[in-house]
Amino acid sequence: MSIVVNIYYSGENGSARQFAKEMISSGTVDAIRNEAGNIRYDYFFPLGDEETVLLIDSWENQESIDFHHQSP
Numbered sequence: 001m002s003i004v005v006n007i008y009y010s011g012e013n014g015s016a017r018q019f020a021k022e023m024i025s026s027g028t029v030d031a032i033r034n035e036a037g038n039i040r041y042d043y044f045f046p047l048g049d050e051e052t053v054l055l056i057d058s059w060e061n062q063e064s065i066d067f068h069h070q071s072p
Helices: 015-025 028-033 062-070
Strands: 003-010 038-044 052-059
Touching (some): 003 015, 003 062, 015 028
């Protein structure tokens, strides 16, 4: 059974979108996607809210999430 986590990041003056862009450009997103047990790691931008980013994060099991949370 996989586990899906939805996280909303909110900020001001575009800071949430900038955070997501930095996660992608720094290679952090690719590193997370390559972790054992990761199924999905994607950011989405709600059309009606310029200050919020949605992260959909999916993992094979709780152990893979726990390992991810211990990673740098």
